[in-house]
Amino acid sequence: MKLDVLGLLGACSYALDCVEAELVHVTDKHAKRVAYMSVCMAEQMGIQGESLQDLTAGALLHDNALTQYIQEELHNDIASAIGSAIPLELGIHCAAGEKNMKDIPSHTDIKNVILYHHENADGSGPFGKKWTEVPVFARIIHLCDLLDQVCCSDSFDSDTWQKVEAFLQEITGSIADEECIEAFRHAFSEQHFLSLGEKDVETRLWNRVPRTKQDLSFEQIKALAKFFARIVDYKSPFTSTHSIGVAADAEKLSRFMGFDEETMQKMYLAGALHDIGKVAIGNKILEKPGRLTDDEFAVMKHHAAYTYSILSEIDDFEEICDWAAFHHERLDGTGYPFGKTAAELNTQERIMACVDIYQALTESRPYKQGMPHEKAYGILNDMVEKGWLDGEIASQVDACFDQKMTDIIHEEKQLGE
Structure with missing residues (x-):
């Protein structure tokens, strides 16, 4: 049976965003913005075609194990987690998400992309991996996830871009590697980044990434x-x-x-x-x-x-x-x-x-x-x-x-x- 797998994953990302909005207060369309930023950066690094589709899948589903983590590690206590600070053990969350991704059909090797998407460039992440040991997709998603959480809000204005600039300066070489930072800077001007606050980010994502049906x-x-x-x-x-x-x-x-x-x-x-x-x-x-x-x-x-x-x-x-x-x-x-x-x-x-x-x-x-x-x-x-x-x-x-x-x-x- 032929299915629009990326379309399904896009629908799934909306579901994940609803959960995250309730539990950890991410903003609307978080996953799709992370995916769009990731694709724009990847294109600057020469990544094309089916590889872009697999990167999109990973970006859309980077936090796929959030509710699983809360249920299994916090003793099924999702209700009490709502509105409170969740003590997220990143390693457990990433390992569960990596395991889940084995059920997602892919065109290329996506091993360790979700597992290492919270690793820092200097090796201070949950698994102690330096940026040279981490797949490029994981490094891209990590930076875009951080940018969306730290710098994005319901409104995008010049203050938002100043926050981006300050954040990039702070994390270069420690949290994010210079190759990814450079790709982001080439992909995004101030005007382009602030356009992420517009409602058409999903349309623009699918204009960049072909949604070909897969025979499953x-x-x-x-x-x-x-x-x-x-x-x-x-x-x-x-x-x-x-x-x-x-x-x-x-x-x-x-x-x-x-x-x-x-x-x-x-x-x-x-x-x-x-x-x-x-x-x-x-x-x-x-x-x-x-x-x-x-x-x-x-x-x-x-x-x-x-x-x-x-x-x-x-x-x-x-x-x-x-x-x-x-x-x-x-x-x-x-x-x-x-x-x-x-x-x-x-x-x-x-x-x-x-x-x-x-x-x-x-x-x-x-x-x-x-x-x-x-x-x-x-x-x-x-x-x-x-x-x-x-x-x-x-x-x-x-x-x-x-x-x-x-x-x-x-x-x-x-x-x-």
């Missing part, structure tokens, strides 16, 4: 999907593994219903991405153990619209975007975010609505034990009777996921053979 195997698609799902699910331990559970259910049910291989792959990817919009919802709402107030629920409902907005930026992704984003729509038009009716919802969108509910009911979470199949199907059937869900698809869920029914079908097939 289903195993590569699954690895990519799991990468995205981890970002969503790590943000909220209450729903940990939910996205991959929905992905697996969507694939299994599609296979059971006889859909072709490409449709099953698309359903898996849609399932993994269906809740990506939740990264834009604050953890105080996501993590609330009790019933949400009407106002809180109104905010929570926005996540499906955010999913649609995030995924709609990916080239030729319309089907998967709709299948993922419409999982809370109802046949009677009372669902959200768009109030779609039965006439506007196709089979895949109806499947996603069913498997999302079924997975949520049957999976265990910190505050509840997962329901048995019979009880979960009973709830689905109640929703069918209310006119919310497709009765035929609910019946297929029953047949597909009821182990007793699965065994009977398997025996019948063996007898038929």
Whole structure:
């Protein structure tokens, strides 16, 4: 299956920015600005073509392990980390991010780019590597990440450029190597740098970096999907593994219903991405153990619209975007975010609505034990009777996921053979 991988990573970077904005207060479009600066610098150093695509991927995902770090190293305490100073152990964060990047398809060797993207030129970084021991992509991303965090804000003006000049003077030879500093100076005048504050930075990034589709195997698609799902699910331990559970259910049910291989792959990817919009919802709402107030629920409902907005930026992704984003729509038009009716919802969108509910009911979470199949199907059937869900698809869920029914079908097939 051919996918706009860089477009997917761009969508993922938006999700990461939402998380970082909440947890460590980076400014909007942080990852895309780092990517744009990195590409401009790389071009000055003679880097072109597919190498630019791989550099862009690394820059967009340089902090991909932030929520993973917080959950695993800070004892799952994301909620208390919000608004406080996070004691980020850079080595652990970089090592986890490097491991995750193995799931991202690349054209060139990107080994150690994320692992060493916090190394300082003089060897004072987390792994003690001097700039001559660090891949050039890592050195570029390090400088651009620092510049965006230290010098950028919601407004870009002449004071911002003065801050850049002072910062570069301070870090040359110690934090950043002279080769990278020189490449930055050749790439950016004051006017060019201040233009990073404009809203079109993403458009300008994609004008410089070609987004060619890559032909991926289903195993590569699954690895990519799991990468995205981890970002969503790590943000909220209450729903940990939910996205991959929905992905697996969507694939299994599609296979059971006889859909072709490409449709099953698309359903898996849609399932993994269906809740990506939740990264834009604050953890105080996501993590609330009790019933949400009407106002809180109104905010929570926005996540499906955010999913649609995030995924709609990916080239030729319309089907998967709709299948993922419409999982809370109802046949009677009372669902959200768009109030779609039965006439506007196709089979895949109806499947996603069913498997999302079924997975949520049957999976265990910190505050509840997962329901048995019979009880979960009973709830689905109640929703069918209310006119919310497709009765035929609910019946297929029953047949597909009821182990007793699965065994009977398997025996019948063996007898038929």
